[in-house]
Each structure stands twice: as C-alpha cells, then as structure tokens.
Amino acid sequence: MSPAIFAATTIASRLTGVFWRHPxxxxxxxxxxxxxxxGMIYLGSLAALLVQxxxxxxxxxxxxVPEFTLTTYAKLASPANLSIILRTLLMAxxxxxxxxIIAFPVAYYAARYARGRxxxxxxxxxxxxxxxxxxxxxxxxxxxxxxxxIVTWAASATHTDWLLNAALALPFVGGxxxxxxxxxxxxxxxxxxxxxxxxxxxxxxxxxxxxxLEASSDLGANARQTFWTVTLPLALPGxxxxxxxxxxxxxxxxxxxxxxxxxxxxxxxxxxxxxxTAGNVPLAAAFxxxxxxxxxxxxxLARKAGAFDAL
Amino acid sequence: xxxxxxxxxxAVTRHFGPVKAVDGVDLTVAEGAFFAMLGPSGSGKTTCLxxxxxxxxPDHGAIHIFGQDVSAVPPHLRNVNTVFQDYALFPHLSxxxxxxxxxxxxxxxxxxxxxxxxxxxxxxKLADYGARKPAQLSGGQRQRVALARALVNEPKVLxxxxxxxxxxxxxxxxxxxxxxxxxxxxxxxFIFVTHDQGEALSMADSLAVFxxxxxxxxxxxxxxxxxxxxxxxxxxxxxxxxxxxALTQALGGPAQWASLRPEALRLADSGPISGVVxxxxxxxxxxxxSLTLHGxxxxxxxxxxxxVPAEGSRVTxxxxxxALHLLGDAP
Numbered sequence: 328m329s330p331a332i333f334a335a336t337t338i339a340s341r342l343t344g345v346f347w348r349h350p351x352x353x354x355x356x357x358x359x360x361x362x363x364x365x366g367m368i369y370l371g372s373l374a375a376l377l378v379q380x381x382x383x384x385x386x387x388x389x390x391x392v393p394e395f396t397l398t399t400y401a402k403l404a405s406p407a408n409l410s411i412i413l414r415t416l417l418m419a420x421x422x423x424x425x426x427x428i429i430a431f432p433v434a435y436y437a438a439r440y441a442r443g444r445x446x447x448x449x450x451x452x453x454x455x456x457x458x459x460x461x462x463x464x465x466x467x468x469x470x471x472x473x474x475x476x477i478v479t480w481a482a483s484a485t486h487t488d489w490l491l492n493a494a495l496a497l498p499f500v501g502g503x504x505x506x507x508x509x510x511x512x513x514x515x516x517x518x519x520x521x522x523x524x525x526x527x528x529x530x531x532x533x534x535x536x537x538x539x540l541e542a543s544s545d546l547g548a549n550a551r552q553t554f555w556t557v558t559l560p561l562a563l564p565g566x567x568x569x570x571x572x573x574x575x576x577x578x579x580x581x582x583x584x585x586x587x588x589x590x591x592x593x594x595x596x597x598x599x600x601x602x603x604t605a606g607n608v609p610l611a612a613a614f615x616x617x618x619x620x621x622x623x624x625x626x627x628l629a630r631k632a633g634a635f636d637a638l
Numbered sequence: 639x640x641x642x643x644x645x646x647x648x649a650v651t652r653h654f655g656p657v658k659a660v661d662g663v664d665l666t667v668a669e670g671a672f673f674a675m676l677g678p679s680g681s682g683k684t685t686c687l688x689x690x691x692x693x694x695x696p697d698h699g700a701i702h703i704f705g706q707d708v709s710a711v712p713p714h715l716r717n718v719n720t721v722f723q724d725y726a727l728f729p730h731l732s733x734x735x736x737x738x739x740x741x742x743x744x745x746x747x748x749x750x751x752x753x754x755x756x757x758x759x760x761x762x763k764l765a766d767y768g769a770r771k772p773a774q775l776s777g778g779q780r781q782r783v784a785l786a787r788a789l790v791n792e793p794k795v796l797x798x799x800x801x802x803x804x805x806x807x808x809x810x811x812x813x814x815x816x817x818x819x820x821x822x823x824x825x826x827x828f829i830f831v832t833h834d835q836g837e838a839l840s841m842a843d844s845l846a847v848f849x850x851x852x853x854x855x856x857x858x859x860x861x862x863x864x865x866x867x868x869x870x871x872x873x874x875x876x877x878x879x880x881x882x883x884a885l886t887q888a889l890g891g892p893a894q895w896a897s898l899r900p901e902a903l904r905l906a907d908s909g910p911i912s913g914v915v916x917x918x919x920x921x922x923x924x925x926x927x928s929l930t931l932h933g934x935x936x937x938x939x940x941x942x943x944x945x946v947p948a949e950g951s952r953v954t955x956x957x958x959x960x961a962l963h964l965l966g967d968a969p
Contacts, residue, residue, distance in 0.1 A: 541693055542726035544713045546740035546791065556743070560730045 373619075380612035391608055399609045403617070408597075412617055415594040418509070418584075419577040419621075422516040423570045426524040429517065430569065434528035453522050461519070465586050468515045472505035472587065479504075502589060512588035516577055523572035531565020532558065567629050574625060578618035594618060642705040644669045644795050644827035645690055650699035652685055659685040661851035662699070667795075667844075669704075672821050673829045674838040677848030678874065683831045686848075687797050690829065691720045704794055719788035720797040724804075725780045727772035733783050734759070734768035740791040758786040761820070778809045785817075789824070798830035802837065814841055835875045839863060847871050869967050872897035879936045886962070888932060895965040900926065902961035903938035905945065909956030911936065915947050929953065 335341045346353040383392045383399050402408065437449045456464065471477050482491040494510060495501045502508025535558055543553040581595030592600075594614055601611035629635070645667040652660040660682045667673045675683040688694040689701055692713030701708050708716055719740070727736050734755050735742075741751035759765055762782040772780055781801060788796055801817075802810045818841055821828045832838050838845050839859040846856045847870075855867040866872035869880050877900060883893040889910045903911065913929035913936070924941040938955055940946060947953045 536726070538722060538724060538726040539728060541713075542720075542722060542728070543739070543743075545691055545693075545718075545720045546743060546787070547714050548739075548743040549714050552743050556739075557728060 376612045376615055379608050380616050382609045384607045384609045389606055391606075399613045402610060403613055408614075411592045411594060411597050411614075414591060415578055415618075416621065418513065418516065418593070419574050421513055422520065422577045423573045425513070425517050426521055426573045427528075427566060427570060430521060430524040430528055431566075434525050434532055437525075437529045438532035453525050456518075457522055462582070464519060465515060465583055468511075468518065469506050469587055472511045472514065474504035474506075476506070506587050507589060509588060512584055515583050515587050516573075516580070519583070520573040520576055523576070524569035527565045527568040527572070528562065529565075531562040531568070534565075535561045564635055567635070571622070571626070575618060575622050578621060641669050643667060643702075644671070644704060645829065646702040647686070647689075648700045648702070650686075650689060650696045650701060652682075652689065652694055653697050658851045660689065660696070663851075663853055665846055665853060665856065667827060667829060669827055670825055671827055671843045672818065672841060673827070674842035674845035675829065675831045675848060676833070676835055676838040676845055676875070678833060680850075681848035682851040683846075683848045684799060687720075687799055687829065687831050690795065691718055691797055692716050717791075717793050718795045718797060719791050719793040720799060721781075721784045721788050721801050723799045723801070725772075725784040727780055727783055727787070729772055731771075732768065733764070733770050733772065733775070736772065736783060737768075737786045737790055739787060744791075754790055755786070758790040759783075761789075762786045762816075777804050778813065781805065781813065785820075789820075789826075793826070795827045795829060798828065800832055801830060802832075802834075810837075817841065839875070847875060849874075865963055866897055867966050869895055869897075869965055872963075872965060877937065879934075880965075881962075882934060885932050885934050886964075889962065890959075891962050891964065895967045897963045897965055898936075898957060898961060900937045900939040901941075902957045903936075903955045904957070905940065905947070906954055906956040909954045911955040911957075912952065914952055915949050918946065918949055927953070 335344055379391075380399055381395050381397070383394070383396050384390075385392050403412070433453075437446065437453075441449050473479075479488070479491065482488040491505075495504070495508065497510070500509040500513070502510070505511040505514065539557055539561070540553055543557045544550075548556065579595050581593065581599045584591070584593040584596055594617060598611045598614045601607045601614065643666045645665075647663050647665040650660055650663045651658060659680075663682070663686060665686075675686060677683045685694055689696055690703070692708070692711065696709065703716065703718065727733075728739065731739065734752060737758055738751040738755035741754060746754075756765070756768065759768060762785055764779060764782050764786070767775065767779065767783075772783065775783065781804075785801075798817075802813050805813060814837060817828070830841075839862075842859055844856065844858055845862060847854045847862060849868075849870045855862055855871045857865075862871060862875055866875060866878070872878045873880060879898040879900060881889065881896045881898060883895060886896040887893045911929075911931055913931050915927050915929055916935075917928050919926040921939075922942070924939055924944075925946045926937055926939050927947065928935055928937045930936070
C-alpha cells in the first residue's frame with residue numbers, strides 16, 4: 328500500500344520543497360547576483376562617472392580638483408567640443424536610419440518568407456560577421472575602402488568610377504578616399520552594427536500574427552495599407568530596439584572613427600584621449616554623460632510617439 | 639423572378655499536396671439565408687469558407703458571389719467580411735478604431751467612420767467600450783467587437799469561422815440568439831462554420847454536412863435530422879442508432895442500413911426490441927439507456943417522468959414505423 332505523501336530523500340528534493348514553501352526566496356536568490364552586479368559595478372561606476380563630471384581639472388598642475396562645480400559642463404559648450412558632440416550625433420542618426428532601411432527588407436524576408444533550412448542560412452549569414460574580431464573587420468574595411476583598394480578597382484572595372492568620384496566630391500562627407508572621409512566611417516559603422524539591427528527587427532516582425540494580416544486584408548486593406556497600419560506599428564518596438572543598439576553604439580564608439588575617416592574627433596575618441604595621457608577625467612566624464620542624456624531623450628521621444636504602445 | 643444566390647460553388651476542388659481538402663463541392667447559398675457548414679475537423683468546411691473570403695484559391699471549379707466569378711479577385715476587393723475564430727482584433731488599436739478599420743482603409747473621413755463605428759458598437763451592445771483596448775475585454779466582448787468590425791462594412795456576405803467555439807455554454811447560447819436576431823434584422827447572408835451540430839441545427843436556415851472534403855447532405859435542419867442521407871450524417875448530426883441491414887430486416891424493414899433516433903424508442907409491454915439494460919445515463923431532460931440486440935448496441939432516450947428500468951433488467955421497446963429511416967449507404 329503506497330503512502331499518501333512521499334518522503335524527501337535527496338537534498339535537491341528538500342530544496343525544492345523549501346522553495347515551494349517560500350517562493351520569494353528563490354526569486355531573491357536568482358535576482359541577487361545580477362542586481363548586485365547592476366548596482367555595484369554598473370550603477371556604481373556610472374555614479375562615480377557622474378560625480379567626476381562635477382569636478383574640475385586644473386590645467387597647470389594636471390590634477391583633478393574635487394570640488395563641486397559646473398565649469399566642466401560649461402567647457403562642453405565651447406565651439407570645438409560642441410562640434411565633436413554634433414558630429415557624433417549626426418553620424419549616429421545617419422547610421423541608425425541607414426541601418427534601419429537596409430535591415431528592414433532583410434528582416435522582413437527572413438521573418439515572412441524564409442522557412443526551414445533557409446532560416447538557418449539566414450541566421451548564419453547575419454551572425455557570421457559577429458564571429459570575427461571587431462578590429463580585424465575594421466582594418467579589413469580600411470584596406471577595402473582605401474584609394475588603392477578593392478572598391479576603387481571594382482568601380483573602374485565596371486566603369487562606375489564617376490559614381491565613386493561624385494560621392495567623394497560631396498561636400499563635408501566626402502574626402503580624398505573612402506577610407507579617409509565621413510562617408511567611409513558611415514559605411515563601416517553601418518556594416519558593423521547591421522546584425523544588431525536585423526535580429527531584433529526580424530524577431531518583432533515574426534511576432535506579428537498572420538491572422539492579423541488576413542483580418543486587415545479581409546477588411547479591404549491592400550498590401551501597402553496592411554503594412555503601414557498593421558505590420559509596422561506592431562513591429563515598431565523591435566525596430567526601436569534595433570535602433571537603440573546602433574544609436575548608442577555609434578555614440579560611444581572610439582575605434583572606427585580613429586581608423587577610418589578624417590582626423591576629426593568623436594565623443595568616444597575625446598573621452599579616450601582626455602582620460603588617458605591628459606588625465607582630464609572630469610571633462611572625459613562630462614563627455615561620457617552626453618550619450619546617456621541623448622539616449623534618454625531619444626527613448627522619451629520614441630515613447631511619446633507611441634513606439635512602445637504595442638508592447 | 640429568381641434571386642441571384644449569394645454564393646455558388648461549382649465543382650470546386652482544393653488540394654494541399656496529396657490531400658483533397660475540398661473535393662468537387664457544389665453548393666448554393668440563397669441570399670438572406672443563415673447557412674451553416676457542419677462537419678468534423680478536417681472535413682473541408684473551413685477551407686470552403688476561406689475559398690469564399692479569398693484566402694484560398696480553388697485548384698479547379700468556380701466560385702460565384704452574387705453571380706460574379708471571383709476566381710481572380712483578391713480578398714481585399716471582395717465585398718465579403720469574416721469573423722475569425724480567434725477574432726484577430728488589432729491589439730495596438732482601440733476597440734473603436736478596430737471597428738472603424740474597414741472604413742478607414744476605404745478612405746472614409748474620421749468623423750463619419752467613428753460615428754458609424756459607434757453605431758455598430760451600440761448594435762452589439764458594447765456602446766461604452768470604444769476607448770478600451772482588445773486586451774482589456776472578455777472573450778464574449780471580443781467576439782462582439784469582431785462582429786461589429788465585420789458588419790460595419792455592410793458586406794454582402796458575412797462569414798463566421800466557428801465564432802462561438804471559445805465561449806462557455808451560457809454565453810454561447812445567448813450569442814446564438816443574438817446572431818440569429820441580428821441576421822434577421824440586417825437581412826444579410828450569413829455563412830458560418832461549426833463542428834457543433836446542436837448549434838447548426840438551432841441557428842441555420844439550411845445547412846451542409848461535410849465529410850472528408852465532400853458534401854454528404856444539404857438541406858434544412860429538420861430534413862437533415864429526420865431524414866439523414868448516409869450513416870455519416872445520421873451519426874454526426876444528433877446521435878442515432880445505426881442498424882445494419884440484418885437488424886433492419888429483423889425489425890420489419892428491408893435489408894438496408896437504417897437509422898433510428900434514440901428518442902423515437904419508448905417502453906412498451908410488447909414490441910420488436912427486447913433486451914437487457916446494460917447502462918444508464920441521467921441527462922436531466924431524461925435518461926439514456928443502452929442495450930444490445932443482435933450484436934448491435936442500441937440506445938434509447940426515455941424522457942423525464944417515464945419509468946426508468948434498472949440496470950440488468952429486461953426491457954421491451956417499440957417505435958413508430960416512420961421513425962425507422964432507411965439510409966442510402968450500400969449494404
């Protein structure tokens with residue numbers, strides 16, 4: 328005759344019982360390590376950064392003056408520093424827009440039409456660049472985009488060098504060669520961040536139930552109307568998620584603008600140089616706070632525009 | 639002057655690979671009718687519905703809606719609307735915007751379409767729910783929003799794909815009455831798909847019973863219930879005793895398959911059916927008893943109030959001769 332209640336024989340069995348009786352205990356144990364990490368290492372270091380930005384740097388002694396002041400932020404308003412911020416912001420916007428436009432058809436095809444083996448091929452294709460080293464990719468592009476590189480050769484071989492020269496002749500974004508112009512920086516940024524844009528978009532588009540597309544067609548909407556009124560609004564959170572990646576990664580990047588492009592400074596480069604040999608940590612901290620503020624503003628605008636309504 | 643039928647299928651066939659989901663179906667739905675397509679899962683009824691709305695295209699045959707061939711017409715250009723089984727309400731739009739959607743894509747102005755949507759919500763008794771989102775509604779409420787969203791476009795034919803499947807019994811019965819009343823009031827042609835034969839019998843003006851992609855029988859609910867054409871129909875629509883030819887002969891009929899409804903049998907002192915009661919089932923409205931005769935299990939439904947024989951006791955049952963209905967199946 329079997330018992331009504333079994334005895335807990337193993338430790339695992341006893342622990343399961345403990346967690347069943349105290350469900351919040353398990354939750355607490357699971358959350359504690361990541362929360363500690365988040366609190367101490369991430370938020371803590373951000374706080375330290377923020378504190379530093381309110382200090383000032385004495386150019387003569389080369390020491391940080393740990394007194395609360397707003398002069399460091401005032402230094403950000405100088406024309407040179409403002410141009411750094413503006414340049415970075417414009418580049419981030421351009422890269423985000425271009426990545427979104429390139430990524431959307433790819434993500435749409437993968438979500439709606441790719442089946443079985445082709446879906447695996449898609450994932451592989453999108454993620455393969457991520458498996459190689461970031462520096463290797465950037466240096467490879469430096470060679471590709473150089474005046475003596477493959478792009479120039481391909482342009483002359485297909486008699487499209489007029490197109491290449493026209494692009495290089497563009498004011499401000501053009502330059503002597505692709506690898507020493509903003510155009511080149513833009514191209515490499517787009518290439519490197521594209522997987523981060525494609526994957527969230529594809530996930531969001533996939534989540535739009537097919538039944539809704541049928542419903543909209545049943546109610547008289549043609550394909551274009553269905554796209555704008557049903558697919559896009561429902562996929563928008565995914566698009567925004569992808570854009571957060573590209574936007575914030577571009578804002579903070581300091582390697583790509585150094586290797587490819589003009590010698591002009593971007594926020595990331597400025598932070599790197601200021602906290603390095605210069606030792607001007609307060610100004611570096613002030614610069615570092617700017618992308619955080621920009622991202623907060625971006626997310627608030629996105630929320631106001633209803634981008635997260637479908638969540 | 640004969641009216642143009644609302645929907646006509648002429649020898650329509652649709653394959654999915656080697657499977658014939660719809661196999662040479664001919665059917666005519668009269669204008670203003672409440673037409674039901676009844677059958678088990680996989681019998682082809684939902685595929686037929688999707689052929690009318692345009693989400694499937696026939697491999698052979700032709701479909702006409704009010705006399706016009708729709709083979710080359712995409713779904714968004716057919717004046718036909720569907721109430722989907724899972725309602726398919728747009729989660730990012732409010733209830734009012736959901737209902738007004740069909741009018742919006744046709745280019746109607748905002749004030750006008752919102753007014754029409756309000757009127758339609760009023761008709762389905764959801765007048766104050768316009769500002770809510772679908773996620774905040776109960777199943778029955780979502781179903782009514784889906785109905786309003788389809789009806790506001792004044793389609794010539796309204797298609798309903800198992801619309802009451804997800805509702806509980808009480809709500810389902812209430813909605814059945816509401817749908818019937820709505821259809822009478824608006825005078826539209828309703829075509830609905832269900833696997834619930836009780837629902838089909840009570841709501842439809844005429845119904846088609848589907849079996850493996852073909853139509854087994856079309857007729858009024860009364861015709862189908864009292865004069866089923868085949869064993870499949872007799873067994874699927876209501877429960878019935880299916881008598882093999884030998885048993886039919888023993889009960890005084892020809893050597894053919896026959897159907898005898900359980901409620902047609904009644905207790906008597908003498909009669910053609912005699913056996914030992916094997917089981918009882920109390921149903922509230924009466925009791926169902928079963929016994930075996932010549933190797934076939936027979937069920938009899940004794941209405942509440944009649945004496946119920948005990949399990950194991952011997953009973954004699956009789957029936958009116960016209961209750962023995964001969965079926966068309968080969969012996």
